[in-house]
Amino acid sequence: MSSVLAQAAPAEVVGSSAEFWVFVVAAVIALATAISVVMLRNAMHSALMLVGNFFVVAVLFAVLEAQFLAVVQIIVYAGAIMVLFLFVLMLLGVSSELTFSGRVRGQRIAAVLAGLALLIVLVGAAAGPFLGADAICPAPETAGDLCAGLSARNADGNVAGVGRLLFTDYMWPFEVTSVLLVIAAIGVIVLGKRHLEEDTSDVGVSTAAALAAPEPNAPRGELVAAGTDGEEDQT
């Protein structure tokens, strides 16, 4: 394949250097924001870093010729899902965590080691075979048909291509998805409604009110007390 690259005339440039630089910048920002999500102690800062990560990954989607999913990523992830996260964070008033380490001794080091082992396995097994020059898209005419065909399927536009596939080959999963969304909506309504019926006093959630208010059934009071005891022990 290197001989093919060596023969490549300037007219048929393999890939584009613009994609390379966009990938480098986006990859650096994506990794930095992802690590910030994990490292920052304030949950609100983590959420904002996650929004940045979603935007950068949307840029990568657009580079990978998935324009529809890039827009969906911004609308659904950076729009709807992150608004839900921020809404819950502000509703609960979650402040920064005091400590990262859990009950298990050496949990952080073990987690990082396990993550690095998984990273090595994933890069070696999944990314390793495609690191060569023959996995560069769009492939030159002489490089075989590894990634030929996407431009043909995107001839009417990426939205039309995905939509055509979605309403022909994937019709049944698409319908099941609608059922899933309805079930999720009903589940959320049920989950949100139950406690409003039980104790209407503390709709604006406050820990002190939840602790002070005598619960109708005894185990829940014990449960709250046990929870705070455990928290005090750890901190």
Place this chain on the structure above:
Amino acid sequence: MRGVPIGWYIALSSALFTTGLIGVLVRRSIVVMFMCIELMLNSVNLALIAFSRLHGNLDGQVLSFFVIVVAAAEVTVGLALIVNMFRLMGSTDADVPHRLRS
């Protein structure tokens, strides 16, 4: 240097997935653990779309679309559960709910 091999996208996706996994293992706040799960789902989407481009068809993009839909449903239910847990326990620490153990 011209062009980006698909393997680089897969490697980036693996790194993002690993970061999310470490976050789930390390963090104690359930909300942040949930965010890390979103990070992992997102990295899998990136891998799916990269492979979709490599193989020259749109099936991977459709699967990624389904992943986004399922993630939206999962987030709504999960955040409702987190709000309920906060009402019950007064905390979003993942170590607080240990009633079944004692």
